[in-house]
Amino acid sequence: MKVSQIVEGVLFASDAPLKAEEIARADEALDEDLVEEAVRELRAFYDDSGRAYQVVELGEGYQILTRSELAPYLERFDTVPRLPRLSGPALETLAIIAYRQPIGRIEIEYIRGVGAAGVIRTLQDRGLVEVGGRSEGLGRPLLYQTTRRFLEHFGFASLEDLPRPEELPILLRERGSLEEILGEGNGVPTS
Amino acid sequence: MNGFLQVELDRFQGPLDLLLHLIRQQDIDIFDIPIATITDQFLAAVAQIQAGDLDGAGEFLEMAATLVRIKAQMLLPRYDEDEEEDPRAELVRRLLEYEQIREISSRLIRAEAERARRFPKGYFDFRPRGFVEDTPLESTWDEVLEAAREVDLTHPRNRPHRVATGLVALEEKVRLILDALEGSERVEFSKLLAPWKDKMHGVVTFLAGLELSRQRALTLRQTRPFSELWLLRGDLEEWARTREEMMRVGGARQPDPQFDTWEGPADAGAQRPPSGASPQLDAWETGHRTSAQPPDPQLDAWPTDQEGER
Numbered sequence: 422m423k424v425s426q427i428v429e430g431v432l433f434a435s436d437a438p439l440k441a442e443e444i445a446r447a448d449e450a451l452d453e454d455l456v457e458e459a460v461r462e463l464r465a466f467y468d469d470s471g472r473a474y475q476v477v478e479l480g481e482g483y484q485i486l487t488r489s490e491l492a493p494y495l496e497r498f499d500t501v502p503r504l505p506r507l508s509g510p511a512l513e514t515l516a517i518i519a520y521r522q523p524i525g526r527i528e529i530e531y532i533r534g535v536g537a538a539g540v541i542r543t544l545q546d547r548g549l550v551e552v553g554g555r556s557e558g559l560g561r562p563l564l565y566q567t568t569r570r571f572l573e574h575f576g577f578a579s580l581e582d583l584p585r586p587e588e589l590p591i592l593l594r595e596r597g598s599l600e601e602i603l604g605e606g607n608g609v610p611t612s
Numbered sequence: 613m614n615g616f617l618q619v620e621l622d623r624f625q626g627p628l629d630l631l632l633h634l635i636r637q638q639d640i641d642i643f644d645i646p647i648a649t650i651t652d653q654f655l656a657a658v659a660q661i662q663a664g665d666l667d668g669a670g671e672f673l674e675m676a677a678t679l680v681r682i683k684a685q686m687l688l689p690r691y692d693e694d695e696e697e698d699p700r701a702e703l704v705r706r707l708l709e710y711e712q713i714r715e716i717s718s719r720l721i722r723a724e725a726e727r728a729r730r731f732p733k734g735y736f737d738f739r740p741r742g743f744v745e746d747t748p749l750e751s752t753w754d755e756v757l758e759a760a761r762e763v764d765l766t767h768p769r770n771r772p773h774r775v776a777t778g779l780v781a782l783e784e785k786v787r788l789i790l791d792a793l794e795g796s797e798r799v800e801f802s803k804l805l806a807p808w809k810d811k812m813h814g815v816v817t818f819l820a821g822l823e824l825s826r827q828r829a830l831t832l833r834q835t836r837p838f839s840e841l842w843l844l845r846g847d848l849e850e851w852a853r854t855r856e857e858m859m860r861v862g863g864a865r866q867p868d869p870q871f872d873t874w875e876g877p878a879d880a881g882a883q884r885p886p887s888g889a890s891p892q893l894d895a896w897e898t899g900h901r902t903s904a905q906p907p908d909p910q911l912d913a914w915p916t917d918q919e920g921e922r
Contacts, residue, residue: 436734477730489729498736507724509717510625516716532709535626535671575720576727584719586712 424451425466428459438482438573480573514540515549519571519583523553523564541565549574627675628710630657635707642707645700647686651679678703759838762802780812785820793830793845801841827851 431439431447441460445451460483464476477486487495507515514537517529529537544550553566567580577583624630634653635642658676661669685699785804792799804817821843825832829851833842 433733436732484732486730486732489726491731492729495731495736512717512720513625513713516713516720519720520713520716532706532713533626534628534675534706534710574727575723576730577723584716 424455425459425462427451428456429463432463432476432483432485435484438477438480438484438569440482443482477576478578479576480569481579484573508540510535510537510540511543515544515567515571518544518550518565519567519580520586522566523556524566525556525558525562525564527562529565627654627672628707630654630672631675632707632711642704645704647679647683647700651676651683654679755836755838780810780816782816782820782823785813785817786824788817789820789824789830789843790848793843793848796845798842798844801843804843827855 427447428444428451431444441453441456444456445453460476466472467475473491474485474487476483479486510533513533514529517532518524521528521532526537526541529541541550545552548568548570550565550571551568552563554564555561556564571577572579572582624633631650631654634640634650634657635645640646640650655676658669658672661672682699682703788804789799792804801818801821805814808814821830821832821841824830824843828846829848830846831844833844834840
């Protein structure tokens, strides 16, 4: 068996993204580098031969997914109930956690100006957010972080894929005086 | 001044959301907020909060207090312009940060939609999803064949329509099982059925066996799927003692509720379990449908509220 065949077989049979190290478990002779090389090979092969699917980098791993151009055709067969959409508060809370992780509930509430306990629980139930530890601060509050599932759900390979704050079209830099204010860090009191 | 600012508080996710709305709607420079005006407008909006709705009100009231404090600070003379921070600075920082979070949220929505356009293998399930979904199939084809050989194939396919059948008493079958176990340690389920052709006898005998097993009068054994079911005798003396005691304590009621007559087909339609709950039982009732069509177990297995799940 060629390495690329083994890797392809593992990716084909999996129902979730797999990290290179996870794929490498298929054979003693495999290691992360070999797997990644095989993935590159597969990608090129799929693209060149016009396959309907691609090896997508997702959730810190790889998964075989159909090309998005096929969506109109495949959506007709969708018999699986889709997850209900995230509510506005849930999305905002998720955005805060994604950018400021690990972060405690009090800080989240300060940024949004409203309570967040219920929303955090919803996000935890859906596996998008998890407890990542405790703060050293008073009362040692829980700190939240995003999960691998979060990356998978939004199609990110890693947290690096999140839109960078400086790319956002928000007028922060027009005035010198505010440059100072905003330069003081991220604006959230840590105590 | 406030006339055109009809604000519905329910629409806002919190005080920052409302504040941003007021600022953006009036094209106010966020770096130079006319704090007195905004405070008035904010308070007017907050005044609409119903007295009873204090749940969400706290956050708005807290912001109102902050605004009033900033307004007061603005009125105080400041001696050293360079040293002291503008009283509005922290609020501006929060507003900008919140606006940024909202922008990120809308990007997450887009990312989510884009991701949802790609599908993994097995994303849609073409088979009807029913009761067998989570049951791993362990039987081999030989076992299926063997089971098939046991089935009485002499039954005509279209049986005559029957309106009612005789009742089969659970009590009677309990007696039958106990009598059989009197003589031997164990008895085969199929032996118990021997004299009767009607399926209802099989059902009631099986129920009687389950009930007795629950009461620890016997144990049920089956080595593999579709193979013979054995009834192994338990401690019948102990069981009889417990039963007698229960009868004494239970008092007047003669027929034990556990052993009430199984009415079977007579009102099967009325007693039908909620659709999809027990397709196997539905299949047992084939002889008693009022419809001439043989029922399709496949169809029965399909949950009828399928559409509701979408």
